[in-house]
Amino acid sequence: MLQFLKYVFATLVGIFIFIFLSFVILAGIGSAFSSDEKVVVEDKSILKLDLNKPIQEVGVENPLSDLGGPFTGNENVTGLKDIVEALKSAQHDSKIKGIYLKTEGPQAGWATLEEIRNQLLEFKKSKKFVVTYGESYSEKGYYLASVADKIYLNPAGGIEWNGMSAEYSFFKGTFDKLEIKPEVFRVGEFKSAIEMFSRQDMSEASKKQSSELIGAIYGNFLTNISNSRNIPTDALKRFADSLTIDNPQAALSNKLVTNLGYWDEFEGSIKKSLSIKEDDNISYVGVDKYLQSDVTPEEGDFNNRIGVLVAEGEINSGKGSDESIGSDDFVKELKKVRDNDKIKAIVIRINSPGGSALASDVMWREIQLTAKKKPVIASMSDVAASGGYYMAMGCDTIVAQPNTITGSIGIFGLIFNVKDFMNNKLGVTFDAVKTSPHADWPTTTRDMTDFEKSMIQKSVNEGYDSFTKKAAAGRKMPVEKLRSLAQGRVWSGVEAKANGLVDVLGGVDDAIKIAAKAAKLKEGDYRVRYYPEKKRPIEDLIERFIGGSEEKAMNKNLGELSSYVKMYKKLMNMGGMQTRMPFELVIR
Template sequence: MKQFFKYVFASMVGFILSVLVLFILGLVILGVIISSAEDKSVTISSNSVMRISLDYPVVERTAKNPLDDLDFMGFKGEKNIGLNDILTNLKKAQTDDRIKGIYLDLSSVQSGMATIEEIRNALIDFKKSGKFIMAYSEVYTQGAYYLASVADKIYLNPEGILELKGFSSELMFFKGTLDKLGIEPQIIRVGTYKSAVEPFILDKMSDANREQVTSFMGSMYDHFLDNISKSRRVNRDSLFSIANDMKVRTPKDALSYHLVDGLKYKDEIIAELKSRTDTEKDEDVKAVKIEDYKSNETTDAEDGGGSSRIAVVYASGEIVGGEGSEDNIGSERISRAIRKARTDDKVKALVFRVNSPGGSALASDVIWREVLLTKKQKPVIVSMGDYAASGGYYIACAADSIFVQPNTITGSIGVFGIIPNMKTFFNDKLGITFDGVKTGKYADLGDISRPLTDAEKMIIQKEVNNTYYTFTKHVSEGRKKDQSYIKSIAEGRVWTGSQAIKNGLADRVGNISDAVKSAAKMAKLDKYKVVSYPSLKDPFESIFGTSSDKLQSYITKIQLGDQYIYYKQIKEALQLTGVQARLPYNISIK
């Protein structure tokens, strides 16, 4: 009996302590949320340097994370910043007399090449102020070096690494695994280049896929070399030779080929920063992270006076039906945002920022309809990010004008469907069999426990064909070109932004700021304010609305590291429903 009461007492004490700890933690979180709700400005001293690291994924918009400033019992929040605020802060810093220059502390920049392009162009614009940009790293990846190449001075650690070896893109194929498991992917598609299904039915790239990958990667690489050549004043052909033969194998090689301006240790970098900012040797360099930078100044685009507005609707991630989340494009959520901007009399034009590899064809059509309706009432300009392909292009094609970066991935106008036949897997591998009844000939259409019949394949193929016809028709109407021409450049083929301008799928090179200016011009606005849709989640919802699935995904990502992308690709393939309009695969340029 004593043991019984002992365990009961211990359990009660443990429960009470747990509740107490959670209560205290809740108070801490609540305090952080309340304090973060206040508009805090970081104090910036004169002769300061803005430090840019970008050692985290750069998303389209800065998320509202109330735990950024949390420092409790060893747990410390990390501040991230979205592309929108990076560009805004760089613009403000140009005219901020307190900021003397920028220090790029780069190694690996976790974003697509089009995002890097926008930041790079903003840095080039910053240099017009006459202020310095200095870059330093122990290891420069190709993306990091591309960004750093605009700096006045580029320094590398004397024992460091600078990667310059050309682009590569490796695809992973699952056919062998599926064969061993006895799973047959039943593919229905339209488009010779629509290669999204290839990893499931082939063990290597098809000739058509190899052709398109070679083409768009070549276009991206040409742009990469041309810009570095211009910034570093190194002959373009020489730069190609340096990379092709991987001539930069030591820091001294990087220096001899004029890719960097010096080999220095961190203390020497700090000394140079002190010299550039007139800082005494015994004082610390006054630095502010771009994540913390605040300014009381505003740009014309942010607060131009008057009541007229330009709405920027952000659509980032895969396209799905329903509400979706801030990590993807829910057709209901984004449609509602576009509709809200359309019916607001103060909103005179809309900029649609698309950064998506596509997804559900049906969800894409739902969003396309709202863009079309809005275009009939006010100007609609599309600004494409790293990706605006397949479904991402579908939702963009109705716009008045489309802005891209030269290295944006776009096009991929094609559709497909996958229904796995897992009969052999269930029967032979697991010993599971199925039996049942049905009241209609096609009542169990799509059942994965058996193969499709020829009649069922014809039904699904017709659905896919109809979706492809609708897709190309929307594009031809939006781009004001014959449908036959659109079909000739469609077939699921992927293009870069530069190629898309040439074949008529896009109009001009420009960033989101250029798109806003174009929208203002079309709406004949001299003064306007920019408003963003859809609204970001409030701090309470960000914390307490986190689902168990999202938490599990986060844990899995930490455990798998760089291999998480393959896990995600397989998981997404197994969850596909309905006809899909998405990129052929996860494109990762190394």
């Protein structure tokens, strides 16, 4: 009887789980399809720009994100494209009276923030208000908040105002303890990606380029804030050097914020601007909902299009994902765009630190073939370095933001020798038979000979020679000059423009205008289309249900340690020839 009850209980549990999962899937499908319904925007509405989320080039909407649970994948990712489109429409929408900017700690790179900031400044030309409230502001958050007419800070909050820093992790000690020997082959004084394996601190060359890079970005940061807040850059720098902004009152006294107040006081000021009663609710509309409303209708000839092909993430051969660029997928999509006669010019929007040298070269070749048929313009986002620059150099014109991270023209090879680790730590030994002395080369389970190492270095040298010659041809400069700018060195957009690695400073809209002009299209005579096209809701939902839970579970269970697991996975993918950024750069 007891055994029977166990089976009954197990069956009931199984049925319950089935019903629950069915509900989750159906709720997600319903949510996905209901997103096509038009949203009605009320009079005196406020566009709510919540930037405290991950921001990518194109948004990723997860219909299950609000339901929670282990199968719902990642949270929604806000698209830069959607943010800019919403701001452009709101600027001319009589129902939108202003913007509430929520930007305490945006999860985006500096060039992405620059695009949003510039569009906010453009929005302000409509004479509508931009206001922001924060319990605290990071420096990235304040960079956007600084354009607002009113900047509210919670009286118990604070502003991070202490300058910028870049910190790198070094794993030589770890590998020494594990008895793993990284065999590194490189070309370029500044190609310092390998320093994380061979050193315990930064080389002088790495310090030089890092200092100059963050100095250029910091200079742009201070100049733009100075212009918005009418505070001299020297004063702003002095505030950081002396940690002057150590409490909300200091932020108010030094004019970094306009008001100290709580949320109800902030909303009261909005109601006053809207001339509505204190008891009335403010009509906020988010970006996603706003874009589902009857916003400004699309203009331009349907048969004249500018195609924006987004390439975001690390570069690898084969298929890509939401977070990586697969050369097979990229080539397939580029061919499709190239062969579409309605698309008159192409903008390749690049946000990548690089990756596989082979995959980068495969994509460069396809870009070259496309450039023979129609104009191709490169638009650099937060980072377009190494393999990312490899893609850009095949384009007719390169456009970058002042704080884009680019360059890093160089190649390195990496092989991990795990013989001692396997022998001494795990007790695993290896033996083999072979027909030729080097039949097992390259290998991770024995020491390579000097001759074998020289052959790998020869391949790296040849790769660097090919990379720099192609870059020189694309930039129309002598290869000797190009190599003086290469050596794996990373540049800001401003520096890259000055030395000829970039043609124009600007954002994706500037690149689109350049592409239209090259295709002899006048403003208003064309439409813009982003590629790859978004998956249908049901396709995206199934993919997330099947494949999204692993990363979410890792993030939830490991917390801050999950970043180190991701780093480990990256290290394991760095075998072979790499055109990759010289370091994992996070500017704080």
